[in-house]
Amino acid sequence: MVGIVVDGEPHEVPAGGNLLQSLLSLGLDLPYFCWHPALGSVGACRQCAVVQYRDENDVTGRVAMACMTPVAEGLRIGLKAPAAVEFRAGIIELLMTNHPHDCPVCEEGGECHLQDMTVMTGHTFRQYRGLKRTHRNQYLGPFINHEMNRCIACYRCVRFYRDYAGGDDLQVFASRNQVYFGRFEDGALENEFSGNLVEVCPTGVFTDRTFSAHFTRKWDLQTAPSVCVHCGVGCNTTPGERYGTLKRVINRYHGDLNGYFLCDRGRFGYGFVNCADRLTEPMLHGQPVTRAEGRARLRDVTFKGAIGIGSPRASLEANFALRELVGPENFYAGCADADYAMLDTIRRVLASWPVHSPSLREVEGADVVLVLGEDVGNTAPRLALAIRQATRNCMLAAAAELKIAPWQDAAVRELAQQVRGPLFVLATTGTRLDELAEVVVRRTPADIARLGFAIAHALEPAAPAVSGLSDEDRQHAESIAEALKRADNPLVVSGTGSGEPAIVEAAAQIACALSRRRKQPASVSFVVPECNSLGLMLLDPKRLGKALESAESGSVPAAIVLESDLFRSARTEAVESFLSRVGETVLLDHSPQATAHRAQIVLPVGTFAETEGTFVNGEGRAQRFFAAMSPRGAAMDSWRWLAEAHPRHDWQCLDEVTGACAAAIPVLARMVDAAPRADFRIDGLKIPRQTHRRSGRTAASAHIDIREPQPQDDTDSALAFTMEGDAFDAPAALRTYSWAPSWNSNGQSIAKFQDEVGGALRGGDPGVRLFEPVQRGAAPWFTEIPRAVAAEPGVWLTVPRYHVFGSEALSARAESVVERIPAPYVALHPSDLARLGHADSVELNWHGFREVLPVLADDTVVPGTIGVPVGLPGMPCGPCPRTLALRKAEPHGSGVST
Amino acid sequence: MAGLRQIAMQGRAVLGIVLSQFRTLWRVLGHTFTRADTVQYPEQKPALSPRYRGRIVLTRDPDGEERCVACNLCAVVCPVACIALQKAEDAHGRWYPEFFRINFSRCILCGLCEEACPTYAIQLTPDFEMAEYDRRNMVYEKEHLLIDGPGKYHDYNFYRVAGKSIGGKDKGEAEHEAPPIDIHSLLP
Ligand code: SF4
Ligand code: SF4
Numbered sequence A: 001m002v003g004i005v006v007d008g009e010p011h012e013v014p015a016g017g018n019l020l021q022s023l024l025s026l027g028l029d030l031p032y033f034c035w036h037p038a039l040g041s042v043g044a045c046r047q048c049a050v051v052q053y054r055d056e057n058d059v060t061g062r063v064a065m066a067c068m069t070p071v072a073e074g075l076r077i078g079l080k081a082p083a084a085v086e087f088r089a090g091i092i093e094l095l096m097t098n099h100p101h102d103c104p105v106c107e108e109g110g111e112c113h114l115q116d117m118t119v120m121t122g123h124t125f126r127q128y129r130g131l132k133r134t135h136r137n138q139y140l141g142p143f144i145n146h147e148m149n150r151c152i153a154c155y156r157c158v159r160f161y162r163d164y165a166g167g168d169d170l171q172v173f174a175s176r177n178q179v180y181f182g183r184f185e186d187g188a189l190e191n192e193f194s195g196n197l198v199e200v201c202p203t204g205v206f207t208d209r210t211f212s213a214h215f216t217r218k219w220d221l222q223t224a225p226s227v228c229v230h231c232g233v234g235c236n237t238t239p240g241e242r243y244g245t246l247k248r249v250i251n252r253y254h255g256d257l258n259g260y261f262l263c264d265r266g267r268f269g270y271g272f273v274n275c276a277d278r279l280t281e282p283m284l285h286g287q288p289v290t291r292a293e294g295r296a297r298l299r300d301v302t303f304k305g306a307i308g309i310g311s312p313r314a315s316l317e318a319n320f321a322l323r324e325l326v327g328p329e330n331f332y333a334g335c336a337d338a339d340y341a342m343l344d345t346i347r348r349v350l351a352s353w354p355v356h357s358p359s360l361r362e363v364e365g366a367d368v369v370l371v372l373g374e375d376v377g378n379t380a381p382r383l384a385l386a387i388r389q390a391t392r393n394c395m396l397a398a399a400a401e402l403k404i405a406p407w408q409d410a411a412v413r414e415l416a417q418q419v420r421g422p423l424f425v426l427a428t429t430g431t432r433l434d435e436l437a438e439v440v441v442r443r444t445p446a447d448i449a450r451l452g453f454a455i456a457h458a459l460e461p462a463a464p465a466v467s468g469l470s471d472e473d474r475q476h477a478e479s480i481a482e483a484l485k486r487a488d489n490p491l492v493v494s495g496t497g498s499g500e501p502a503i504v505e506a507a508a509q510i511a512c513a514l515s516r517r518r519k520q521p522a523s524v525s526f527v528v529p530e531c532n533s534l535g536l537m538l539l540d541p542k543r544l545g546k547a548l549e550s551a552e553s554g555s556v557p558a559a560i561v562l563e564s565d566l567f568r569s570a571r572t573e574a575v576e577s578f579l580s581r582v583g584e585t586v587l588l589d590h591s592p593q594a595t596a597h598r599a600q601i602v603l604p605v606g607t608f609a610e611t612e613g614t615f616v617n618g619e620g621r622a623q624r625f626f627a628a629m630s631p632r633g634a635a636m637d638s639w640r641w642l643a644e645a646h647p648r649h650d651w652q653c654l655d656e657v658t659g660a661c662a663a664a665i666p667v668l669a670r671m672v673d674a675a676p677r678a679d680f681r682i683d684g685l686k687i688p689r690q691t692h693r694r695s696g697r698t699a700a701s702a703h704i705d706i707r708e709p710q711p712q713d714d715t716d717s718a719l720a721f722t723m724e725g726d727a728f729d730a731p732a733a734l735r736t737y738s739w740a741p742s743w744n745s746n747g748q749s750i751a752k753f754q755d756e757v758g759g760a761l762r763g764g765d766p767g768v769r770l771f772e773p774v775q776r777g778a779a780p781w782f783t784e785i786p787r788a789v790a791a792e793p794g795v796w797l798t799v800p801r802y803h804v805f806g807s808e809a810l811s812a813r814a815e816s817v818v819e820r821i822p823a824p825y826v827a828l829h830p831s832d833l834a835r836l837g838h839a840d841s842v843e844l845n846w847h848g849f850r851e852v853l854p855v856l857a858d859d860t861v862v863p864g865t866i867g868v869p870v871g872l873p874g875m876p877c878g879p880c881p882r883t884l885a886l887r888k889a890e891p892h893g894s895g896v897s898t
Numbered sequence B: 001m002a003g004l005r006q007i008a009m010q011g012r013a014v015l016g017i018v019l020s021q022f023r024t025l026w027r028v029l030g031h032t033f034t035r036a037d038t039v040q041y042p043e044q045k046p047a048l049s050p051r052y053r054g055r056i057v058l059t060r061d062p063d064g065e066e067r068c069v070a071c072n073l074c075a076v077v078c079p080v081a082c083i084a085l086q087k088a089e090d091a092h093g094r095w096y097p098e099f100f101r102i103n104f105s106r107c108i109l110c111g112l113c114e115e116a117c118p119t120y121a122i123q124l125t126p127d128f129e130m131a132e133y134d135r136r137n138m139v140y141e142k143e144h145l146l147i148d149g150p151g152k153y154h155d156y157n158f159y160r161v162a163g164k165s166i167g168g169k170d171k172g173e174a175e176h177e178a179p180p181i182d183i184h185s186l187l188p
């Protein structure tokens, strides 16, 4: 800590930071634009001026930019000094000369940082009478609107998009006060983090196009703290509702997790909640019935001795309620058996091996990263963004040697140019992170696992050795092991994406070998397929295949399927046969899917935005999410349907289910601490979901009923569907929106809720980590090392490929996302394609079904393998077979076999 | 001495009261001969100034287009929260309210919406005859609110001033705007 003097008052601030950040952390207000806690300082906008004095005798001082001034012991500055105040007002006035005067038709209005700063500097009257320069806008795709005239040229957008997120299709064009921020030509912004421009840009140049289509001002949104459901990272989000429509999802800052940024799947995938074809009424054999009837049928089915199939995308509470209803011995996981096997490994490794599963902030601190067999950029985008930052650590280290502070963004980048820290990508096909990697090795899944085991052996000779490795691979293994040995903060990243259980084991093996060498737990980060995959596994379900097998013997009288589509998790014919043998099938889900068409009873449930519960992300962090709105039609929380059907339990509210779950499952004991209980109050009041400025209360439903409706009661949480109460002082896990006096924007007002700007939220970041590394665990090594697979002629080994848009089922239903989903295809190495006679499409045998798919030549595909995109609409359903026989598809069906 | 002075003061006070009674009687009598302010409503209508705060209308700009841009400022400023609307956008970028509802059974005719409106769309008029037997009839939708003219403000057209382009007005064609920049030009 160092002592500084601000307007004559002494303050203590942490050493090494910049003055702007320190002042904001002290809770003082100083206008700024170009600085961003995650992007650092460049001193471009000149808005954060203060007067800096030499010593106590200096009364004149000089104007300095706070964001470029390092704090030092004895620093004396004037925030309110007339010279500074005048300077800041002048800057705003200049920035506003070209402003198009269109706040009323600007989506940013009401949460605009430019509005806030204009008001803060007191610039209320326009003196400039000259002409305003104007720009034409561009079409930037289904996610982002462009209105260039509002730009103040702070450069935050390109710094985020290019420098931070690695995009290259957003540029700055032209010169001087004509600079233009856009693409070379009209077209969708390609980077999967483009949505963050909405929050990074302090003005309304980049706004959320999907939000604009049904626009509502910030003050009218009914919001709740939530967790993203579109991958296993579990980023924190704030969904907002108005008039029964989910209007948008924005970032909810979490110091250890997503920080200031979300990926586009998480931000724009919410559209599925608004789909017109949602399941909203209980259905019995395709006919709508009442809730009571639905409940009665669910009870009947339970009495028959149903099995339960849990869901990796439903809350722990819902899964636990199902498990209680059918009994733990009848509880199965609604995910593919291959995923089950890998998740089981991950669960065991996290719980009992001496390894540490890092938060995203810790990932950002890694100095050597090894990615093993996972296309992180497409399966867990936000984690990939964190890895991207980790590759900058060598730049920061080099800068530190020259005494350049890490927040001196331009200087650090100038110094390091494009030098990146060591990232090793061992993959089964091309991945999003390849461009950053020092070494990219592409092999078949089994060979990647073998390479992984070889690295573990090179790190720690006690780990089993791999025989029959090629010389090249042996060298790779040794050099990667060397780099990991030298690292201060090595990180291994892997996951379930490859579909090869041995890869997950190999990653754990490497981490364990590192832990042994270092005598402290090494970090390993596992990507899991869905938002609650790990949570489901902690309830100890049996694998789905077992359920399918026991149905074959006719011993399954009925099945209750919770929020999952069996046709995505097992082969079509196996599911068909299961569903026909099972006496009765009950499906609880919110969106139509293949299983819904086959179930005799369909019970509608709420989506993430309409229900509450707890998810466990890939890190092993239990996080509570809350309903922003009430469910449509007769839909109810999944756990409530299941609890009401239970013959003995009399659970009335979520806390009781959470409590019962925590009591029954030791590893989940702390899940009750993920958020305060429903009886939490501030001054006797709940936390409001609505803002203090909410409008239209007496008109919104006046055309239906002239009397204002009674606010809906929420017995399940400490949040209320009203505007009464204190949202400002709510604990982080319950904060419904980020809004502070004078600071209306989401991205900037959050500073008022952080311990230190860019650090943890006041009172601690929400969520509970369930696993802490076992310190001296003698982890048994995985000894089964897969054999190298020799390719048979005419048979291709399948390798799953992922797409940010399309591979995840819920977001793929969102209207805006649909535009970005690639058409179905399979990918072959050009040499293999040449052997097939340069076909445009191939015919393949998919679990006995004949499918014809377009084929792409892609030189990142390992020869002998075929890249099969996962989950894309239009692809044959079910998990992809391990091998595929192909032939060139002929227009008239007379294929030529190869 | 003191007693005498007291009696004299009391006597003066009593006299004052009596005189005031007479003055009042005289004034009241005098009004019998002046013109009455009361009008025989509803046969006779009072003359109200254009700034009278009565029934709310939504007006059109001088080109005959809907003025309201669905900015929601009137709704948020309304102290009784009786305005609700939803933004929509036409094919050329013009914002307009998809629905616009005022619950006049709640409205207190304070005029804050008119003050907040950046486009002069919402205006209060001197019409106050809105009584209904059924409260439900006091809920006005856009079709009940939107009039054909510009109301009190004849000339203002928000989109002529604001830089957002709409059908018929391109970038650079609003007030005080220079033509759009050619960003591919290399000239300094
Ligand atoms: S960017 Fe901000 S100041 Fe500019 S028009 Fe939009 S809301 Fe108004
Ligand atoms: S577009 Fe936004 S972020 Fe980019 S320079 Fe302009 S104001 Fe800054």
Ligand code: SF4
Pocket: A228, A229, A230, A231, A232, A233, A234, A235, A258, A262, A263, A264, A265, A266, A267, A380, A381, A382, A383
């Ligand atoms: S990274 Fe995953 S959890 Fe985070 S926003 Fe994207 S899809 Fe959601």
Ligand code: SF4
Pocket: A104, B067, B068, B069, B070, B071, B072, B073, B074, B075, B085, B113, B116, B117, B118, B119, B120, B121, B122
């Ligand atoms: S303030 Fe004016 S322009 Fe804005 S919504 Fe109300 S009536 Fe429409």
Ligand code: FES
Pocket: A020, A032, A033, A034, A035, A042, A043, A044, A045, A046, A047, A048, A049, A065, A066, A067, A068
């Ligand atoms: S914030 Fe300091 S110059 Fe922009």
